[in-house]
Amino acid sequence: xxxxxxxxxxxxxxxxxxxxxxxxxxxxxxxxxxxxxxxxxxxxxxxxxxxxxxxxxxxxxxxxxxxxxxxxxxxxxxxxxxxxxxxxxxxxxxxxxxxxxxxxxxxxxxxxxxxxxxxxxxxxxxxxxxxxxxxxxxxxxxxxxxxxxxxxxxxxxxxxxxxxxxxxxxxxxxxxxxxxxxxxxxxxxxxxxxxxxxxxxxxxxxxxxxxxxxxxxxxxxxxxxxxxxxxxxxxxxxxxxxxxxxxxxxxxxxxxxxxxxxxxxxxxxxxxxxxxxxxxxxxxxxxxxxxxxxxxxxxxxxxxxxxxxxxxxxxxxxxxxxxxxxxxxxxxxxxxxxxxxxxxxxxxxx
Amino acid sequence: xxxxxxxxxxxxxxxxxxxxxxxxxxxxxxxxxxxxxxxxxxxxxxxxxxxxxxxxxxxxxxxxxxxxxxxxxxxxxxxxxxxxxxxxxxxxxxxxxxxxxxxxxxxxxxxxxxxxxxxxxxxxxxxxxxxxxxxxxxxxxxxxxxxxxxxxxxxxxxxxxxxxxxxxxxxxxxxxxxxxxxxxxxxxxxxxxxxxxxxxxxxxxxxxxxxxxxxxxxxxxxxxxxxxxxxxxxxxxxxxxxxxxxxxxxxxxxxxxxxxxxxxxxxxxxxxxxxxxxxxxxxxxxxxxxxxxxxxxxxxxxxxxxxxxxxxxxxxxxxxxxxxxxxxxxxxxxxxxxxxxxxxxxxxxx
DNA sequence: TATTAGCACTCTTTTTTATCGAGTGCTAAC
DNA sequence: GTTAGCACTCGATAAAAAAGAGTGCTAATA
Numbered sequence: 001x002x003x004x005x006x007x008x009x010x011x012x013x014x015x016x017x018x019x020x021x022x023x024x025x026x027x028x029x030x031x032x033x034x035x036x037x038x039x040x041x042x043x044x045x046x047x048x049x050x051x052x053x054x055x056x057x058x059x060x061x062x063x064x065x066x067x068x069x070x071x072x073x074x075x076x077x078x079x080x081x082x083x084x085x086x087x088x089x090x091x092x093x094x095x096x097x098x099x100x101x102x103x104x105x106x107x108x109x110x111x112x113x114x115x116x117x118x119x120x121x122x123x124x125x126x127x128x129x130x131x132x133x134x135x136x137x138x139x140x141x142x143x144x145x146x147x148x149x150x151x152x153x154x155x156x157x158x159x160x161x162x163x164x165x166x167x168x169x170x171x172x173x174x175x176x177x178x179x180x181x182x183x184x185x186x187x188x189x190x191x192x193x194x195x196x197x198x199x200x201x202x203x204x205x206x207x208x209x210x211x212x213x214x215x216x217x218x219x220x221x222x223x224x225x226x227x228x229x230x231x232x233x234x235x236x237x238x239x240x241x242x243x244x245x246x247x248x249x250x251x252x253x254x255x256x257x258x259x260x261x262x263x264x265x266x267x268x269x270x271x272x273x274x275x276x277x278x279x280x281x282x283x284x285x286x287x288x289x290x291x292x293x294x295x296x297x298x299x300x301x302x303x304x305x306x307x308x309x310x311x312x313x314x315x316x317x318x319x320x321x322x323x324x325x326x327x328x329x330x331x332x333x334x335x336x337x338x339x340x341x342x343x344x345x346x347x348x349x350x
Numbered sequence: 351x352x353x354x355x356x357x358x359x360x361x362x363x364x365x366x367x368x369x370x371x372x373x374x375x376x377x378x379x380x381x382x383x384x385x386x387x388x389x390x391x392x393x394x395x396x397x398x399x400x401x402x403x404x405x406x407x408x409x410x411x412x413x414x415x416x417x418x419x420x421x422x423x424x425x426x427x428x429x430x431x432x433x434x435x436x437x438x439x440x441x442x443x444x445x446x447x448x449x450x451x452x453x454x455x456x457x458x459x460x461x462x463x464x465x466x467x468x469x470x471x472x473x474x475x476x477x478x479x480x481x482x483x484x485x486x487x488x489x490x491x492x493x494x495x496x497x498x499x500x501x502x503x504x505x506x507x508x509x510x511x512x513x514x515x516x517x518x519x520x521x522x523x524x525x526x527x528x529x530x531x532x533x534x535x536x537x538x539x540x541x542x543x544x545x546x547x548x549x550x551x552x553x554x555x556x557x558x559x560x561x562x563x564x565x566x567x568x569x570x571x572x573x574x575x576x577x578x579x580x581x582x583x584x585x586x587x588x589x590x591x592x593x594x595x596x597x598x599x600x601x602x603x604x605x606x607x608x609x610x611x612x613x614x615x616x617x618x619x620x621x622x623x624x625x626x627x628x629x630x631x632x633x634x635x636x637x638x639x640x641x642x643x644x645x646x647x648x649x650x651x652x653x654x655x656x657x658x659x660x661x662x663x664x665x666x667x668x669x670x671x672x673x674x675x676x677x678x679x680x681x682x683x684x685x686x687x688x689x690x691x692x693x694x695x696x697x698x699x700x
Numbered sequence: 701t702a703t704t705a706g707c708a709c710t711c712t713t714t715t716t717t718a719t720c721g722a723g724t725g726c727t728a729a730c
Numbered sequence: 731g732t733t734a735g736c737a738c739t740c741g742a743t744a745a746a747a748a749a750g751a752g753t754g755c756t757a758a759t760a
Binding site: 150233 | 371405484491510598
């Protein structure tokens with residue numbers, strides 16, 4: 001048995017109706033609201049076929065049909081049309097031009113969850129192979145040093161070092177020379193044990209300080225690695241199928257903890273430009289088995305990439321969500337380039 | 351009518367039993383589980399009095415009694431004993447010695463919510479009048495500068511400055527001198543318009559750079575002002591009286607948004623050493639009318655103070671919560687002093 | 701006078717039973 | 731191939747009944 005034109009039309013109607021109402025769709029509804037001019041009995045036969053083919057499901061005898069995961073998949077892949085024109089409300093979200101990337105992402109997550117009525121997540125992913133551009137140790141006062149490491153993409157890391165005994169300016173200059181000489185241009189992957197012991201040897205009695213600098217570098221790569229911002233967790237209460245107490249608790253927990261989300265995102269991050277849709281189990285997160293997740297990658301330039309994701313019920317408005325994400329992608333790429341023209345560009349890591 | 355010895359004992363039993371079970375407490379229960387050796391009928395009379403006095407409430411005729419807010423208040427103020435000895439599980443929570451204050455606080459919130467089974471919040475409040483210790487501008491490469499500002503309490507702020515035209519070393523040294531000379535030792539409050547225009551004048555054509563440094567300072571005070579970390583929002587699903595869908599949604603929203611919490615905390619922050627309990631409406635947050643909030647202030651030394659709060663149902667285990675908070679206070683004050691002995695102490699702001 | 705046993709009464713909760721109605725599947729007719 | 735018709739299923743809603751917990755009051759008791 002194959003999906004013919006008519007079956008597809010019926011499937012399409014079932015899914016669209018279900019997306020709107022969240023209620024199982026019956027044969028009579030279809031017969032009335034399509035231009036097929038078929039009686040409910042005929043529709044019933046077709047629906048029976050569609051069920052056998054796995055596109056729709058009957059929650060119980062004597063209920064209408066709802067889309068199965070396979071049905072949603074078919075819809076997303078073949079039936080849905082891009083709704084590119086209708087994103088008026090999203091069109092230009094106004095983000096104050098703070099330079100702090102994290103607060104921008106946080107804000108963006110909020111806006112998105114507000115306009116879509118789904119839960120959202122945004123991650124920032126800094127590229128791992130990030131060369132060290134500059135290292136400097138300076139004396140803040142008699143018993144305190146400040147170590148600063150600047151890596152590519154202007155990621156800056158600093159640490160305050162409390163000294164037990166003072167250090168003279170000459171030694172400081174020497175250390176700065178050793179460190180810059182040994183580290184500049186290297187990405188963390190390049191810093192082998194050999195490099196480290198070489199540095200330590202040169203540092204002589206001030207090994208401690210070299211260690212601190214290396215720590216700072218290590219911390220930078222591990223910690224900046226993946227930050228996840230979420231918003232709109234409570235939106236799930238708007239969809240009864242997600243808010244049965246147990247379900248809600250698990251979902252919100254996942255959104256609060258973020259760990260699992262981070263794993264999911266980093267596993268599925270491959271930098272390509274597509275908007276992806278994960279329906280039910282496709283996302284591999286157990287708590288999301290009743291959800292769909294739509295993700296897009298963005299690119300802020302300077303190698304700052306990341307993921308924007310929207311989490312909602314399977315019956316989410318895929319068309320709207322996807323066109324929103326498309327718009328976001330576009331806007332974000334423009335976001336951090338606009339103030340380069342002012343002559344001075346400022347970035348900060350907080 | 352007055353509260354005599356016996357009434358107090360009965361009230362105490364009602365509250366303790368209700369804290370455990372969450373169910374209205376009946377007269378027979380009291381009569382069985384106290385050593386008063388009174389029949390349920392006598393207890394009933396006493397309960398009737400207690401209700402008249404406003405300490406307990408009957409949810410409906412033919413239900414037992416539950417404590418009123420006034421009852422809880424009396425319990426917290428007079429009946430509860432500090433349970434100082436029984437905090438075994440809390441005794442030494444192991445926090446990896448990351449030096450990043452925010453990740454410590456985040457972790458701590460998690461541990462607390464996990465051990466108490468309530469929602470938790472932790473804020474860090476950096477004292478506003480924070481003097482500038484050190485300012486430095488250095489050349490990262492031909493068209494990039496890095497500005498670093500170290501303020502008291504080792505709060506470090508840095509910004510990357512992209513140059514339109516190169517700057518020579520001499521100018522850089524001059525700028526550094528001007529900035530340090532003009533800013534060191536000053537707290538943000540001291541930096542008047544006069545100081546600013548003085549600096550700008552001295553900087554000549556490099557006004558831009560001075561502005562950036564001032565921006566960094568401004569940002570530091572405004573942004574570090576109050577950060578709120580929450581954890582364990584989903585714990586509220588463990589208490590039926592809080593998890594009726596509407597309630598849960600509002601509560602979790604408040605915990606997610608954090609804004610209202612921040613306001614609440616900063617309004618009630620007065621740096622004194624007491625552990626405070628807000629029952630129901632006492633907290634002034636509408637969504638928390640069915641909750642109790644217990645807060646404590648901590649002090650990390652160096653003027654870093656903040657609040658730890660626990661949010662749970664009114665029938666929370668006040669004794670345990672309060673002794674946990676006491677323990678936390680103690681441990682936190684030790685937290686950032688312990689590694690001073692290692693010869694090198696490290697702090698960082700990320 | 702304080703306490704208690706006894707009992708009718710109230711109100712929630714749980715269980716049971718009945719009813720409704722949407723929707724199906726099947727058969728037979730068109 | 732399509733459709734009308736009809737018996738049947740099963741969830742949802744409603745109504746009724748039963749169970750239970752706890753009270754308030756009265757009258758008896760120590």
